[in-house]
Amino acid sequence: MTRRRPRPYDRELQNLRLHVGHERQGPVPVGWYFARFSRHLRRGEVVPVTYMAQEYALFRTRGGQLGMIDSQCCHMGADLGRCGRVSEERLVCGFHAWEFDRDGTCRKIPGAGRIPSRAAQRSVPVTELGGIIWFWHGSPAPEPLDELDFAEDRRRHLYLAGEVLVCHADLLPIGEHVTDASHWAYTHSPGRPMTSVQLRDEGRRFSFLIQPADADDTRIYHFRPYTLISMASPTTAVAVPQPGPRPDGKPPRMAFVAAVSPVRPGVTLATWSLVVRKFGPDWLLWPANRLWAAFLWRLVRRNHHADFDILRWMRPVAKDLWSVADGPTVRAYRRFYRRNLPPAMEEGAEERVSGMS
Template sequence: MRRRRGRTRSYDRELHDRLRPAAGDAQEPVPAGWYFARFSSHLQRGEVVPVTYMSRQYALFRTDDGRLGMLDSQCCHMGADLSRCGQVGGEHLVCGFHAWEFDTAGVCRKIPGADRIPSRAAQRTVPVTERAGIIWFWHGPGPEQPLTGLEFAEDRSRHLYLAGHVLVCHTNLLPVSEHVTDVAHWPYTHSPGRRMASVILRDEGRHFSFRIQPADPDGTRVNHFRPYALASMVNPTTALVTPLRGPEPDATPPPMAFLAAVSPVRPGVTIATWGLIVRKLGPDWLLWPVNRLWAAFLWRLVRRNHRADFDILRWMRPVAKDLWSAADGSTVRAYRRFYRRNLPPPGQDTSDG
């Protein structure tokens, strides 16, 4: 069995070493859906890393064959932290204290020196999946819903997945997740002097999408938009933004798509992140360097746009009572209704595993 620790990131150290939960604070209700856990490229085979979401600590690991598991980090045996002392052995996560072995479903498969495994020897688990270069985990009651909206990027031979930055925000989920629907801030942080507008396209059930466009279209570009963009919520707090050539959706796959994901860590702490899906200009056997240069150019362009919001998002706070103006438009208010209708019913158990 090889001992290999997952590489910790700057946001890991900020979350686990500096930001401590306030005593008595309770986790606010969170909409049912898939949430960002980690970029796929940040968890290699045979690695395990500590993650904290919904005020719970987990051990996220990838087996030697590439399967994913996300288990409660406190070992059911004597409480050792599996995310810090555990190690991957084949297809199991092995506790570093007494070498109990757990599979990706949380079931204990081996106890050294024991002739039987107790029926209660199991870890709480969270459903995980991997799409578009991101590891997602499910939060919500009942069986998990399909993760839709990313089917166009399933073919890895035609797409590159680029990890963006992870920003630790000192506020709750909603103020950060609604940011992508707030087109009124564009002329002040992204496109100086260029007012933007939005048109809601679909708003029902688990679906919410809208078009972003200049308030006074004149055919010019707005950064990487030209000048329209389609924003669809693939999850209650994850937006997929794709450029459009005109006001109507394109039938062809987009050359580039931007994913903005927000996940709650604990009361008053949220992470916001972004990733990029880039369609290759041609097969790698012919255009490998060109594909990478094209993707790197787009990544730098998006990073410059995203960094404009860093200080704003990091220190946002919800106001006690909303104060709206006519310039705010209707998209943020519509998004809040979408967010709230996906909250679990009062008293509904949302625990998994």
């Protein structure tokens, strides 16, 4: 059995003494969500994770494939995330050694000649892209992560895991902060007020450009402060620096990925990572590739830490108080968030979410 010490955020969540099943998760948009950094789940390893007030066993088989299934064993309720072990391509319960495939189907029961039809675990679709393990939430079939297609070639990119922050708030106020351009001048100190220009807002697509509020301020601290932000899902943003006010459409040299995942009502994980394009092949430019990536990681980490205490303890107000300085992007994001809620939940959640608009 492959076990490692729990990550710091795992220990923090454990200390919260979550009572999974006693609280019902509110409506959550359909889409891909952060499950774990790829480097934090080795082959043959299984870890317990909690999302949407449900507990899962997330594991990687000996062959490198991923699985995410309900952690409560259908046999006698053992926790597969904590007592399970990986055997070749299956997850084996540590109580009675029932073996489950990545899709949750029981394939072997020691001493039993027949496997009951109900011997199965609920599974969640998972994928791996950009150095992150993603899980799909929602009834429609999983959709491709188009906004991260450029990061698929591992030979040309470095994936740098960032940090995971446990926030004591619900999903929406944490997820929408990336669309709030007005806070940049105060929290991140670029030296000039910033604004956002909406580019696309339809269906499951939402993108905008962050740029100086004054068109004459084309440079801030010797760099051009234009950033294209595309939502890979309602709670995952991919930010790419741009040379000017018009997206150039070229494969990015660097992309910042910000993702938010709900653990349970009032507890949300916020995380970030980097995808850095190499200057060239490692056999020739290994030191330059690593030094450049390390410099960017430290720069982004320093900038992102300005948000930590704010995100960690922020709470939604009963009724928003807007000012002229607040741009339209946050309002547009809330509409985007609402229209991607599961259909069965959309009607009941619409009044609550629109009440914040």
